[in-house]
């Protein structure tokens with residue numbers, strides 16, 4: 431099961447209450463206040479983990495409550511801080527406050543995390559309230575309440591290149607040829623229902639991540655079919671590989687189909703047609719595919735590649751073009767990043783992550 435959106439209730443544990451006790455010892459009849467502090471409640475944290483590939487692991491349980499801190503005790507003994515909860519999600523998950531709608535954090539890189547519900551601080555015991563005029567205070571603080579809220583987690587895959595095109599164009603077949611991914615492939619449209627990621631390894635460290643996306647159809651930008659769901663995943667790809675089926679089974683014109691997809695990309699909530707694009711006609715070994723390529727190239731006035739995922743013809747060139755574009759974009763991004771010089775802020779310094787209990791990773795790897 432592939433799940434890319436979940437809604438969860440999260441609550442940090444309450445802080446433990448401080449104690450109001452007095453020292454009681456033989457021969458010390460009037461011992462002073464010795465109430466210890468309460469422990470802090472546990473926090474709920476969402477963390478990006480490279481081993482999680484979708485949000486399916488978070489569908490079984492909607493409410494996540496971290497434990498409360500222990501109450502303080504006599505003899506100035508502090509209550510224990512409670513363990514937190516860490517929810518593991520795939521990189522590319524956007525965490526939002528459901529009711530306010532604001533983004534709490536976009537968990538882009540593995541290890542990125544956000545505290546979604548902070549545990550309450552433990553209350554102080556009466557040992558803190560002793561003054562020169564009140565040597566036997568009975569005051570203590572209750573622990574603070576833990577934060578609580580509803581959050582939505584939404585996964586938008588992050589890939590260097592995204593495969594777009596009509597259903598049945600051969601997108602999944604291409605992915606399976608250039609990476610170790612094993613997407614479902616079939617001779618009918620809409621075989622792919624969710625994005626599949628694959629890693630293309632080239633010499634050295636020049637690899638990139640490619641996403642096979644569900645086929646697009648006319649009207650997708652307005653929500654026809656599962657349009658919005660599909661286009662959402664195109665949002666965070668850097669480069670598009672637009673695969674054009676040379677012989678659509680419905681007899682439609684490949685050139686028209688190319689423009690139809692471009693229109694959907696353009697009309698999506700965030701226009702997606704500005705991304706660099708490699709245009710490629712698929713199924714090259716079929717007679718006449720070459721003519722379709724020439725016709726499309728003439729219509730667009732730009733390079734159109736021709737490739738067969740079955741024979742492997744033209745595959746190298748497609749991968750080469752895509753990787754050149756990605757390399758150029760990465761260089762430009764590096765220059766931009768150096769120019770901006772990031773300002774460093776301390777991260778959630780007070781959060782101890784060493785003794786957190788960990789939620790099970792999402793199930794259902796393909």
Ligand SMILES: Nc1nc2c(ncn2[C@@H]2O[C@H](COP(=O)(O)OP(=O)(O)OP(=O)(O)O)[C@@H](O)[C@H]2O)c(=O)[nH]1
Nearest residue numbers: 597598599600601602603616617620621622645739
């Ligand atoms: N002859 C030929 N057939 C191909 C080639 N690539 C893919 N096919 C066939 O085209 C059909 C569709 O392939 P898929 O890879 O499932 O197409 P898709 O674009 O992922 O389709 P959706 O997931 O439905 O959008 C399958 O029957 C493939 O075997 C090719 O290079 N040559």
Ligand SMILES: [Mg+2]
Nearest residue numbers: 601602621622
């Ligand atoms: Mg497919």
